[in-house]
Amino acid sequence: MNVPVEAVLPELLDVLRRERNAVLIAPPGAGKTTRVPLALLKEPWLDGKRILMLEPRRIAARAAAAYMASLLGEKTGETVGYRMRSDTKVGPKTRIEVITEGVLTRMLQRDPSLEGAGIVLFDEFHERNLAADLGLALCLQSQSLLREDLKLLVMSATLEGDAVAALMNGAPVVTSEGRMYPVETRYRREAVKGPVAAAVLDTVLQAWREEEGDLLVFLPGAPEIRRAEKELAARLPAGQALVAPLYGSLTQEQQDRAILPDTQGRRKIVLATTIAETSLTVEGVRIVVDSGLVRVPRFSPRTGMSRLETTAVSRASADQRRGRAGRLAPGVCYRLWTEQEERRLAPAGRPEIAEADLAPLALDLAVWGARPDELAWLDAPPAAAYAQACSLLRRLGALDEAGAVTAHGRKVAALGLHPRLAHMALTALPLGAGGLACELAALLGERDILRGTPSARDADLRPRAEALRAYSGPGRGTKRPPHDSGAAGTAAAEPASFADVSAPGSADVSVLRRLGSDAARWKRELGVPEDESGSTERTGLLLAFAFPDRIAGQRSPGRFTLSSGRGAVLPDMQLLSSAPWLVCADLDDQGAESTIYLGAPVGRDELEEHFAHEIVEEITVRWDRDAQAVRARKRTSLGMLTLRESTIAAPDPELIKDALLQGIRSQGLEMLGWSKQARQLRERLSFMAHHDARWPDVSDEALLAALEEWLGPHVYGMKSRGDLQRLNLAAVLEAMLTWEQRRLLDEQAPTHLTVPSGSRIPVDYSTPEAPALYVRLQEMFGLQATPAIGGGRVPLTLHLLSPAQRPVQVTRDLESFWKEAYFEVKKDLKGRYPKHYWPDDPLEAIPTSRAKPRK
Structure with a gap:
C-alpha cells in the first residue's frame, strides 16, 4: 500500500547522500515511521551499518518494529529489531534497531562514536521528549568531534522545521504533504x-x-x-x-x-x-x-x-x-x-x-562529561531545575562538589533507573536488602498499583511490596491479592471534571508480574543472592536512601515536617499518622503542605546510623521569649529535623551573655530594670549629647547597637529577665563616662536647681533640647533672668505653677514675663487664691514656698 511519504523518499534519499543531517516534516498517517528506515537500508553510504531510530513510546517502538519486519516477510529480531528497558529483540543480522527512552543515551555513554551505526533517526520529535532532546544534543556533539560520517534525521509531524534545521547546522528540510484519508x-x-x-x-x-x-x-x-x-x-x-x-x-x-x-x-x-x-x-x-x-x-x-x-x-x-x-x-x-x-x-x-525532573539528565551529562552550555539544544535545561538536580545528585553521592561524576555515580547511571532509585538499590545491596530495594524501585517506577481503589487511602508502601512479592515470579499469582489494584506513579490531584473517576476492582496480577519481572532483572544485574528474603520492615530506611529530602518528623498525628523544611500531611488518619518518623516516596507540592500519597515509617536509630554524614550536632544557647530566660540545649539535626534535643547544665558563659543580649535586642531596653535614678541619668546624658557630639549617644538605637560594649561586661552570670532587673543601670551608664565627663555632668546638667525660695527643684531632662523646671511662681519672686544650664548656654523652660501646682505660664524669658504678663496673671491668681501673697513688684518681693512669706 502506497503512503504519502513515499512521494518524497527520492528527495530525502538524495539529501542524505549529500548532507550529514536532514529534517523530514510529514503529517500523521504519512508512513514516515516505517517506510523511511526501510528505504534507507540499501543506501551505499550506509555500508552495512545499522540504522538507529529513537521512538518516544515503547508500545509504538514494538509495533513499528513488528510492522517493518512483516513488510520484509520476517519476524522481529531479524533485519528489524528493538531495544527497550526490560525487553530487547535484536539478532546478528539486525540492521534497523528501534530504541526507546534512555537506550540511546546509554549506547552513547558506552560508545560515544556510535561505531557500527550509520544514521540515527529521531521519530515524532515534535513531542519534545526529554530523551530525544538529550539524544540529539549528544549525537550532534559526537558528530562534531568523533563521527563526521554519522548522519542524523529528525522526523516530525507538526514541528516547525526551521528551528530544528538551524540547530542541525542548516540541515535541509523535506516536507511530505497530506494525510492518507480525509x-x-x-x-x-x-x-x-x-x-x-x-x-x-x-x-x-x-x-x-x-x-x-x-x-x-x-x-x-x-x-x-x-x-x-x-x-x-x-x-x-x-x-x-x-x-x-x-x-x-x-x-x-x-x-x-x-x-x-x-x-x-x-x-x-x-x-x-x-x-x-x-x-x-x-x-x-x-x-x-x-x-x-x-x-x-x-x-x-x-x-x-x-x-x-x-x-x-x-x-x-x-x-x-x-x-x-x-x-x-x-x-x-x-x-x-x-x-x-x-x-x-x-x-x-x-x-x-x-517541565521535568532533570536529575536523570544531569547525571547523563556528567557521565558524558559535558555541561549544558557545551551542547546544542532546541531548548536548554532551565537553570533552576538543573541546579536543583545537581544538588540532589551530590547528596546521593553521584556527583562530587565540583560537579564531576563519581564512581558511585557511574554505577547509578548504568542501572538505567532514576538516580534516586538506583542509589537506593546500590546502597541497600551491602545491607542484605538489595532485593527489597529492587522491588521498591519497580513499584515506584510506575503509578501506585492501588491508585483508584479504596486501599489507596493507606499510604503505607509495605503492603504494596508484599503484594508484589506474593503475585510475581514463578508459580505465583494463583490467589487473590490482599488489595485491589489500580495504576501507579507520581501523585496528582484529579481535575474537577474527572473527580469521580476511581474504579475499584480486582487486582491486575499481570501488572504485578510485569513489575516483578523488572525487579528480577535488576536483582540479576546487581547480583542479589537468589535466596535473599528480607522483611519489608526496612522499607522506610531504603526510601530514605532514595528520598533523603523527604525524611519527615511528626509535628502532630498525621502532620509532618520534611527534612527540607516543608510541611506534609497524610490525607486520612491511618496507622502511619502516628509514626514519629516517616519517609515520603510520593507527594505533591501544592498548597502550604504537601499531601503524602506513599511512604513508610523509619526508625530514628536507623537515620542516626545511616545518615551520620548528614547529621549535625550543635549547641544552641538562645533567648526563650516565653520563659524570659536563656535556654541552652544540645540539638542533633538532620536537615531541618531535630532528631534529639537535651538541656545543657553549664554552657559557655560567653554564649549565655550573647543570648541574653540578643533577647534584649529582640524585646527592647524596657526589659532592663530602669530605676528613677537611672532614667534621670540617661536623660541628662541625652541632654549633654544633644548639645555636644563628644558625649556618648544613649538613644535606644545606639544603646541596642552597642550592647556588647556598655552592657556586656555587667551581665556575666545572669540568665533571665529577673536577673537583669537587679542591675544598677545608673552605675552601668556612669561607667560609660570619663572622670572629667562625670564632673562636667554634675556641673552642667545638675539633677536639681535651687530657686530663690530656697527649694531644690528637680530639672526635667525628658526633652533633651529643652530641659524644663516645674516651679511655683511665688518661689521665683526676685529672680530677674531665666536660669540656664549647660555652662550657661541653655536656658531652662520654666513651667510657672499656681499654688495648686497648675501651670499658669510657660516661658524661657523670665524677665519679659515679669514686665509684661505677670500683672494679668496676678489678677487671675489673686481672685482665685486671695489668701496668697501677690506683690505689685515681683522683682522686689520676697520669694516663698508658703502662702505668704514669713515676717
Whole structure:
C-alpha cells in the first residue's frame, strides 16, 4: 500500500547522500515511521551499518518494529529489531534497531562514536521528549568531534522545521504533504457543562450509533479509562463491542488486544492516553473521540517534587489525535470543545525539558562529561531545575562538589533507573536488602498499583511490596491479592471534571508480574543472592536512601515536617499518622503542605546510623521569649529535623551573655530594670549629647547597637529577665563616662536647681533640647533672668505653677514675663487664691514656698 511519504523518499534519499543531517516534516498517517528506515537500508553510504531510530513510546517502538519486519516477510529480531528497558529483540543480522527512552543515551555513554551505526533517526520529535532532546544534543556533539560520517534525521509531524534545521547546522528540510484519508472534524455547539467524563461517554455512544468502524477515545489517564471501561460495559449491547484500554503500564498482551483487530470480529472501542497520539496505528479505527484533556508532569525546583497536572491539549496534539481516524480510511473526529474554545488552545505543548525532573539528565551529562552550555539544544535545561538536580545528585553521592561524576555515580547511571532509585538499590545491596530495594524501585517506577481503589487511602508502601512479592515470579499469582489494584506513579490531584473517576476492582496480577519481572532483572544485574528474603520492615530506611529530602518528623498525628523544611500531611488518619518518623516516596507540592500519597515509617536509630554524614550536632544557647530566660540545649539535626534535643547544665558563659543580649535586642531596653535614678541619668546624658557630639549617644538605637560594649561586661552570670532587673543601670551608664565627663555632668546638667525660695527643684531632662523646671511662681519672686544650664548656654523652660501646682505660664524669658504678663496673671491668681501673697513688684518681693512669706 502506497503512503504519502513515499512521494518524497527520492528527495530525502538524495539529501542524505549529500548532507550529514536532514529534517523530514510529514503529517500523521504519512508512513514516515516505517517506510523511511526501510528505504534507507540499501543506501551505499550506509555500508552495512545499522540504522538507529529513537521512538518516544515503547508500545509504538514494538509495533513499528513488528510492522517493518512483516513488510520484509520476517519476524522481529531479524533485519528489524528493538531495544527497550526490560525487553530487547535484536539478532546478528539486525540492521534497523528501534530504541526507546534512555537506550540511546546509554549506547552513547558506552560508545560515544556510535561505531557500527550509520544514521540515527529521531521519530515524532515534535513531542519534545526529554530523551530525544538529550539524544540529539549528544549525537550532534559526537558528530562534531568523533563521527563526521554519522548522519542524523529528525522526523516530525507538526514541528516547525526551521528551528530544528538551524540547530542541525542548516540541515535541509523535506516536507511530505497530506494525510492518507480525509477526516471530518465535529465540534460541540456548546461548551461542556458538568463533568467531561459524562460528555465523553455520551459522545462515544452517539458515535457508536451514527458511524461505522472502531473508535479511539482519548482520555487524560488510567483512572478515567478504567471508569469509562466500566460504564461502557454496562451501557453497550452485550457481545457487540470490545472495550479495550490502552496506556503505558499495561502488559504487551493487553496492549496488543487494543491495537490488533478483535479475533471475534467485534467493533472495538479503544480507550487511550496520549500513548496513541503518534506512530502507533490502531487497526480498524475510523472514529476519534477527543476529551481535549492531557495529563502532564510538572516539576517544581522549589520543592524538588513533581505532580501530574490535567490540562487542555494543544492544537498540535489535537491534530495528531484527529489524524488517528484517517490512517486506514476516511474518518470522523468528535471534539469535546467548541470552535471558539479551539482558538484559545495553545499552538503546541511545552517541551518536556522545561517541565521535568532533570536529575536523570544531569547525571547523563556528567557521565558524558559535558555541561549544558557545551551542547546544542532546541531548548536548554532551565537553570533552576538543573541546579536543583545537581544538588540532589551530590547528596546521593553521584556527583562530587565540583560537579564531576563519581564512581558511585557511574554505577547509578548504568542501572538505567532514576538516580534516586538506583542509589537506593546500590546502597541497600551491602545491607542484605538489595532485593527489597529492587522491588521498591519497580513499584515506584510506575503509578501506585492501588491508585483508584479504596486501599489507596493507606499510604503505607509495605503492603504494596508484599503484594508484589506474593503475585510475581514463578508459580505465583494463583490467589487473590490482599488489595485491589489500580495504576501507579507520581501523585496528582484529579481535575474537577474527572473527580469521580476511581474504579475499584480486582487486582491486575499481570501488572504485578510485569513489575516483578523488572525487579528480577535488576536483582540479576546487581547480583542479589537468589535466596535473599528480607522483611519489608526496612522499607522506610531504603526510601530514605532514595528520598533523603523527604525524611519527615511528626509535628502532630498525621502532620509532618520534611527534612527540607516543608510541611506534609497524610490525607486520612491511618496507622502511619502516628509514626514519629516517616519517609515520603510520593507527594505533591501544592498548597502550604504537601499531601503524602506513599511512604513508610523509619526508625530514628536507623537515620542516626545511616545518615551520620548528614547529621549535625550543635549547641544552641538562645533567648526563650516565653520563659524570659536563656535556654541552652544540645540539638542533633538532620536537615531541618531535630532528631534529639537535651538541656545543657553549664554552657559557655560567653554564649549565655550573647543570648541574653540578643533577647534584649529582640524585646527592647524596657526589659532592663530602669530605676528613677537611672532614667534621670540617661536623660541628662541625652541632654549633654544633644548639645555636644563628644558625649556618648544613649538613644535606644545606639544603646541596642552597642550592647556588647556598655552592657556586656555587667551581665556575666545572669540568665533571665529577673536577673537583669537587679542591675544598677545608673552605675552601668556612669561607667560609660570619663572622670572629667562625670564632673562636667554634675556641673552642667545638675539633677536639681535651687530657686530663690530656697527649694531644690528637680530639672526635667525628658526633652533633651529643652530641659524644663516645674516651679511655683511665688518661689521665683526676685529672680530677674531665666536660669540656664549647660555652662550657661541653655536656658531652662520654666513651667510657672499656681499654688495648686497648675501651670499658669510657660516661658524661657523670665524677665519679659515679669514686665509684661505677670500683672494679668496676678489678677487671675489673686481672685482665685486671695489668701496668697501677690506683690505689685515681683522683682522686689520676697520669694516663698508658703502662702505668704514669713515676717
